[in-house]
Amino acid sequence: MTMTPRRRRLYWVLGILAGVALAGTLALQAFRSNVTFFFDPTQVSAGAVKSGQRFRLGGMVEKGSLVRQAGQLEVRFAVTDFKSTVKVRYTGVLPDLFREGAGVVAHGRLNTDGEFIADEVLAKHDEKYMPPEVARSLKKGEPRSGN
Amino acid sequence: MREFLDMSGYAAYVWPSVGLTLAVLLANVYWARRLVRSAQAEARRRLASGAQS
Amino acid sequence: MSWAWFHRFASPPYFYSLTLRLAPWLGWPAGLLIVGGLYGGLVLAPPDYQQSDAFRIVYVHAPAAWVSLMSYSLMAFAAAVGLIWRMKVAHAVAAACAPVGASITAVCLVTGMLWGQPMWGTYWAWDPRLVFELVLLFFFLGYMGLRSAIDDVSRADRASAVLAVVGVVNVPIVHFSVTWWNSLHQAPSVMRMQEAAMPASMLVPLLMSFLGFTLYFYAVMLVRARAEVLRRDRGGSWVRDVLAARGKAA
Numbered sequence: 222m223t224m225t226p227r228r229r230r231l232y233w234v235l236g237i238l239a240g241v242a243l244a245g246t247l248a249l250q251a252f253r254s255n256v257t258f259f260f261d262p263t264q265v266s267a268g269a270v271k272s273g274q275r276f277r278l279g280g281m282v283e284k285g286s287l288v289r290q291a292g293q294l295e296v297r298f299a300v301t302d303f304k305s306t307v308k309v310r311y312t313g314v315l316p317d318l319f320r321e322g323a324g325v326v327a328h329g330r331l332n333t334d335g336e337f338i339a340d341e342v343l344a345k346h347d348e349k350y351m352p353p354e355v356a357r358s359l360k361k362g363e364p365r366s367g368n
Numbered sequence: 369m370r371e372f373l374d375m376s377g378y379a380a381y382v383w384p385s386v387g388l389t390l391a392v393l394l395a396n397v398y399w400a401r402r403l404v405r406s407a408q409a410e411a412r413r414r415l416a417s418g419a420q421s
Numbered sequence: 422m423s424w425a426w427f428h429r430f431a432s433p434p435y436f437y438s439l440t441l442r443l444a445p446w447l448g449w450p451a452g453l454l455i456v457g458g459l460y461g462g463l464v465l466a467p468p469d470y471q472q473s474d475a476f477r478i479v480y481v482h483a484p485a486a487w488v489s490l491m492s493y494s495l496m497a498f499a500a501a502v503g504l505i506w507r508m509k510v511a512h513a514v515a516a517a518c519a520p521v522g523a524s525i526t527a528v529c530l531v532t533g534m535l536w537g538q539p540m541w542g543t544y545w546a547w548d549p550r551l552v553f554e555l556v557l558l559f560f561f562l563g564y565m566g567l568r569s570a571i572d573d574v575s576r577a578d579r580a581s582a583v584l585a586v587v588g589v590v591n592v593p594i595v596h597f598s599v600t601w602w603n604s605l606h607q608a609p610s611v612m613r614m615q616e617a618a619m620p621a622s623m624l625v626p627l628l629m630s631f632l633g634f635t636l637y638f639y640a641v642m643l644v645r646a647r648a649e650v651l652r653r654d655r656g657g658s659w660v661r662d663v664l665a666a667r668g669k670a671a
Contacts, residue, residue, distance in 0.1 A: 316542030356470030407648035
């Protein structure tokens with residue numbers, strides 16, 4: 222069977238593409254844990270992180286968990302994924318979007334008591350946008366729809 | 369107007385974003401036109417030298 | 422199916438006159454849509470309930486992100502066509518995509534940083550989405566660097582085309598990085614299967630901006646492609662005609 226040069230070049234290009242895609246997939250699989258930006262509380266409780274290792278903890282700030290001591294910069298809160306919860310201590314300025322019930326990513330390490338000592342706290346927001354009035358009326362409707 | 373420019377305190381992030389974007393968009397138009405002019409000038413030189421030889 | 426249209430595209434004089442006619446029909450609507458989209462987004466749209474006015478950066482950031490991926494995909498596709506069919510016009514299109522795409526990718530990264538600092542609390546994080554978008558910029562720059570390192574145009578075309586095709590693997594990685602891995606960056610609001618995650622007052626200006634940036638890219642890319650076609654075909658008699666008729670069409 223003879224091949225036209227054009228067909229041969231087509232197969233070359235497709236071959237290169239397939240090879241690179243395969244290599245990329247394998248590389249990303251191999252470095253999966255390095256690509257993971259943060260661990261959730263369930264992974265942390267299951268011991269996915271070696272003790273003393275610096276890592277990022279991500280999840281929701283548990284409602285009602287935020288405690289600020291008067292006159293101090295230290296804050297305490299809990300990060301949850303609704304299955305497990307990890308307590309966090311942090312000294313510093315919180316980002317504007319940090320609030321209870323919202324997403325958060327903290328960088329630090331676990332102490333011996335299983336508390337997460339953070340030295341950086343980043344706020345994570347979702348992809349939904351809406352005007353303040355709409356958000357307010359949605360919130361008002363919440364308890365009724367819950368009943 | 370002042371309220372609009374202030375962007376509820378985020379002016380230092382919103383306006384540089386918009387300004388940079390518009391500057392790059394305009395610069396691209398300028399660069400593209402300049403590239404066409406230089407390619408035309410080069411082609412013209414080529415034709416001129418080709419005609420002599 | 423007739424391939425006549427395809428062969429017509431491959432003809433430099435046809436492509437040259439096509440870009441000359443097409444560019445203003447893309448460029449002017451693009452300008453109007455971008456101005457309208459920005460007016461709608463910065464002035465008319467309500468602030469976001471969480472991010473307040475900082476969310477308005479989306480009106481330049483998200484369209485730039487879309488164009489960065491679209492322009493790379495087009496560049497890789499044109500480069501592949503150029504490699505397989507030995508088509509000069511396709512290589513010219515690929516070469517024209519790179520500088521525009523690279524600059525818009527840089528805009529996407531910088532506006533993202535200016536958004537990240539007030540909202541997330543940091544300009545930069547080694548988050549998968551951010552890292553792979555940076556890799557996209559490096560592919561654009563690598564493509565341009567490789568081109569400029571090779572003097573012979575047709576050799577530069579072929580070598581850089583291979584790099585462009587290799588790098589296209591990164592495009593889906595950028596898009597799906599936020600769903601495949603835990604990420605600081607949120608999921609897409611518009612480029613997703615479900616309905617867009619915002620009301621019409623916010624969405625309409627954003628869609629205008631998306632369309633405007635897209636048309637803008639094609640307009641500027643075609644102007645550059647015209648120059649690239651001219652560089653690759655200086656000997657043809659059509660070049661003489663084009664240059665003679667140039668008086669009005671700059």
